[in-house]
Amino acid sequence: MATDNPVYTPWFVNNHPANGKGYEAAVTYAVAAKLGFKSSQVKWVYEPFNNSYAPGPKKFDFDINEVSYTPQRAQEVTFSSSYYADRQALVVLKNGPLVKNHSPAALKTYLYGDQIGTTSLAYIISQISPTQRPKPYNNLNDVKSALDTHQIQAFVTDTPTAQFIAADQVPGSTVVGQFPSTGEHFGMLFQKGDKLVGCVNWALAALTQAGTIQALQRRYLQIYLTIPTIKP
């Protein structure tokens, strides 16, 4: 299994995927158990997001790293079926203008930044359409630093990550709200044409039917889902 470094709550806990805590870690171990593997047989490797879609044989079976499915990406890699339907949320500075003023018209006037290549950045550009071009950063860490040092006024990411960053990572920030769903979902990333995805999809379907996926979402993600909805 591959994932990035550092990884955040609620997807993993303490940047240590092997402890099995956190939603994505728990889903991985549940899928592995369904396929007949023991926990000790699950090995984790580090794969930065920007490397995960490189062509050629991979050093992992699948990569689980909040990767959103898009049809264009599906031409380059193979995705599993959805293990979480995510929504985008807006993280802003606590004493900034965005806290009070986040009508759709006002949202266009602010300076955003985001991680490159993410559906979050595409969401800002296509749905919010700000007048100032959003600033791109190579990873989420740099985006957080940028918000912290007031180089940007807001950024967008999936709701659970947004809530964790606002609560724990960037003291002066808060989540103003989450945007309506665009039908986006996360999938595990496989090498193009990998046959293993069929087995994993079977395991995910079985877990969903047994209610395990919903139970894990309630356990790790519920407290992050009670956030008001705002329009882009």
Add this chain to the structure above:
Amino acid sequence: MTWLGRHGPRRSKADVPREEAAQFLVPGGPLAGSIGGAPQASGFGPLGRRSRLLSSGRRGVAISTTSTVVFVGAVVAIFLLAPGSAAVRHSFLSPEHMWQAFLGNPSKGYYSVGAAIWLNIRMFLAAEVIILILGLVVAVVRQSVGPVLFPLRIVSTIYVDVFRGVPLLLVVYVLGFGVPALSLGFLSKQSAAVYGVTALVLSYSAYVSEVYRAGLNSVHQSQVAAARSLGLSQWNSLRFVILPQAIRNIVPALLNDFISLQKDTALVGVLGAIEASEAAQIYASTTFNYSSFVVAAALFLILTIPLARFTDHLILRDRNRRLAGSK
């Protein structure tokens, strides 16, 4: 000169019989190349006898053609016959992806690589002007001998050591994230490109100052002595005698550093400035295809190769000027 001594007192050229003069004009003779004709550099190099023998003639052409075909053919064969070749060709050399990356489409989340190279051009032009000046100042300070300038000399030495030793990427990060975090008012509110250019200037001036120092040292001591004996002050002798010669010697090295600078503007992308390689990275992360990097690389080559050929031309011209008339 000995040949004048051998033939007695000096005579004007008009007095020298035609046959006698002719022996000095044969190729390889003392006056060869100085009156019309091409300079004859000896031995190796682009004009040397040895390379002329090998590169001219039908045999030479046949050999070079064959070796080129074999070499290029081997590389292309390895690339095409490798098991993963189709996947790599789709991932790196896909024409429609290259075209999409070149044009850009912000509504899908990625920007135009072709437009982004303009930021690189502006950055390296701005940086190069400041680097040439700052490098010269640091080099002149380091070469000074007066005791009054001692603290400046120490500071310059430390500056050169630090900024040649620290990787440019780290300097870019420290300046680009550190200075805004200090909340210093005007200094902390600049765009990412400004911090990037500052990092490039600091790092490259250290290298370029060493190139200038090499140039200053390459000017013969007799020039300095002659300038001083003519009554020029230290500053005037530097300005009118030393520097013109020094800079003429090191122009190829400075152009070499300029070409390197053009490539290193790519590092500013980590700060969020949308330059060519960052635009390529954005495209790659959005579509999971790396063809945008090939587009960015091609654009960089279009910038750097003409300058490289111009540098070669300058080196050749300088060599001809210096070696004209010698064997």
